[in-house]
Amino acid sequence: MDSRTPIPKLVLDPALPAGVARILRTSPGALRAVRAGAVPAPAGPSPAVVVTVTLFLLAALKLTGPWGMFTLGAVVTGLGGAHALAGDPKRRDARRRLRVAAEHAGRFILPEDLDEGCRELLARAQASVEDVLESEVHATGLLDSIDNVVTLPAEIWRLGERLADLTRTRAEHERIVPRDLPDDVAGVFTPYGDALDRVLRSLTARVATLEEYGREVRRADAVYRAHRQLEVLRERTPDYERLLAGTAEDRLAAPHIDGLSGQARDVERVFHRSLDEARRAGGHLLSRTPLTPA
Structure with a gap:
């Protein structure tokens, strides 16, 4: 992997x-083990143990009768339960995490599931989503025209699915298509490569749309901070008016005082315009054809 x-x-x-997502998010080793082909041990005792205990109880039945077998069975069950309770809790937890990862192997995507180009696209998309979800204008509910908390994670998941599918298909394509093709047959393989290129262009455009949304939200955030700071200054306008009045004639101070209010109105207009641009970028994202697994 290129650093x-x-x-x-x-x-x-x-x-x-939520519970499954929490386990998967905190079990990177188990996820990678599943991708590498690890298979969790089945729950409960192993078949060898079951056979051994069964033979032991049958022998007890023959030697001691039903009551003796029942007593020995209770002892074996108790010892088995005690052993399970006394087992290493870290090992039990590791087995549980591996089992959960195996049961949901198709519902997570690791960086290793993607080739270099697809990793870059997914990382860019995730960075843009973080810009939106960590912004002040989102936290304060000013981007009310799009439900970012629901829409953007779903967008990243669909994008990740498509990128993983593209990675698998490109790897298979490289294995199948000969490297040194005669000129008179090379054209036969071209449509297949063109199809992969077309998918890549489509996904790249989708990421670019997310990045545009992130940029507009960052700009709205910057203007929002300026707007809030200006609100503080507007509350102190009388102080500035008093200072101006004390250092110049009223007729000279008046235009400066009017200018303070005018600049505040200008910043407020810029703020609302930046919010509108961010909302439009989000709306454009939603208006695109939804990503569906290929």
Whole structure:
């Protein structure tokens, strides 16, 4: 992996139950183990243990009768439960995490699931989503025309699915298509490569739309901070008026005082305009054809 390529974060299906999502998010080792082909041990005792205990109880039945077998069975069950309770809790937790990861193997995407180009696209998309979700204008509800908390994670998940699918298909394409093709047959393979390029262009455009939304939100954030600071100054306008009146004639001070209010109105107009631009960028994102797994 090129160290200069941005590394995306884990992507989870936003439809996962909160408890499952929490386990997956905090179990990177288990997720990678599942991707590497690890299979969790089945719950309960192993078949060998079951066979051994069964033979032991049958022998007890023959030697001691039903009551003896029942007593020994209770002892074995108790010892088994005690052993389970006394087992290493870290190992039990690791097995549980591996089992959850295996059961939901199709509902998470690791950076290793993507090739270099797709990793870069996903990282760029995630950075733009973070810009939006961590912005002040989002936190204060000023971007009320789009439900970012729901829409953007779903967008990242769909994008991640498509990028993972593209990665798998491109890897398979490279394995199938010969490297040194005669000129008279090379054209036969061209439509397949063109299809992959077309998918990549479409996904790149989708990421660019997210980045545009992130840029507009960052601008709205900057203007929002300026707007709030100006509100503080507007509350102190009488102080500035008093200072101006004390250092110049009223007829000279009046235009400066009017200018303070006018500048405040200008910043407020810029603020509302920047919010409108951010909302339009978000609306454009939603108006695009939804991403669906290929």
